[in-house]
Amino acid sequence: MDTASAVRLLLVDDDRELTDMLSDLLAEEGYQVDVALDGHHGLHLGLTQDYQVMVIDRALPAIEGLDLLSRLRRKAVGARALILTARGTVADRVAGLDAGADDYLVKPFEVDELLARIRALHRRHIEAAESIPLGAMGWLDVARRDVLLRTGSGRVTLSAKEFALLRLLVERPRAVHTRAELRDSVFVDTAAESIVDTYVYYLRRKLGKTIVSTVHGLGYQLGDV
Amino acid sequence: MDTASAVRLLLVDDDRELTDMLSDLLAEEGYQVDVALDGHHGLHLGLTQDYQVMVIDRALPAIEGLDLLSRLRRKAVGARALILTARGTVADRVAGLDAGADDYLVKPFEVDELLARIRALHRRHIEAAESIPLGAMGWLDVARRDVLLRTGSGRVTLSAKEFALLRLLVERPRAVHTRAELRDSVFVDTAAESIVDTYVYYLRRKLGKTIVSTVHGLGYQLGDV
């Protein structure tokens, strides 16, 4: 039916009885489920496969659930994550969200509630950002008009002109763009060509020297060398 | 065992023999029960604690049962309520439902029936508590039109427009919403776009600066950074 567009889901829990039941139920709902019974296996699958949703138990052998999640997040794994836990205190929830969880469910739970929350998470993932890779730097997030850094040190927001300039460079990454060309497309046409220098300086200040390279006497180009 | 996630239940009745028996039975079933022997105490507990279910006798000292319930409802206490009464006329039921009761049981009753109805109420509470995670902030409780804060400092109730605005942002958490779009969906279409600014200000005042972030020149977006 819709197996071609099936939602890929990673389930990490050491309770084999639970994983068997859940994976059956989720498969019935049309999800394509992979199961990991410990943290190491979960980490491996999370890094090598492309999931839309992850369901992770806090108490895991090898690598603890929140540790697993924050490791995945540090590698820019963006799948929506739901944490299962035995405890339901506020401090617990906070820890989960801090590790990068999108939702949180306390055991024992109603299976229907888990399914409903997974659906909600998936619905949100569908609208994931359109992001353009910026080489070694990170990703340019078009919807949010910011740059997600590959180092995991968060996001850098760009102003409208900074974004427009970087986008032009990204669209033709190997081309050398003259100041006149960039000025005409990005800035008001009465502006001096040196406005481009200034905005290249702004981009380098925010994103690092190597984001734009100068071709002496000609103009600018994306990236280094 | 799972006391952390036990269902919290408030029992308000002046018949100490009945409350003793019921609280024992309910504790055996895994509920965490608080007992109030008069309306004042019940009001105090209902306002200061967070219950999922309340069982309230109509005939109470100090504050009458239906009065107690409607006072709690006016303070946006959303726990499911079951009213105990000696009379069972239709007019009586209507009065109970008007006061905000979810169910109604006529004395004398079978204890098993009371337990079954409490279970049903609790199940309804879980189903109705469609709580949408708000990132770092907490949870948006659609049924109760309020926000459960992750800091543990209780609930914040929202006005109709505040709720509608936040819900729109939550439904597409990664999208940037323009003022025009938000104005058209939430407010009267003759309103100035700045009405959105004002309500974003209200949300931030109630829920913290980070609940909504500004994308300069474009609009607003859920969450921080």
Added chain:
DNA sequence: CCCTGCTCTGAGGATTTTCTGAGATCCATC
């Protein structure tokens, strides 16, 4: 009918962005 809370307007001040210009630094060439 009064009171409370909600909705919306408008205006100021605060903040961010855009653009200019000027000195410092770099680079190709003589």
Added chain:
DNA sequence: GATGGATCTCAGAAAATCCTCAGAGCAGGG
């Protein structure tokens, strides 16, 4: 290594945008 143009850096003015909040109007409950 001297020269002159190209480029980098950055302070600050001007413009655009956003935040904050007082208050008017209105609806609903007591």
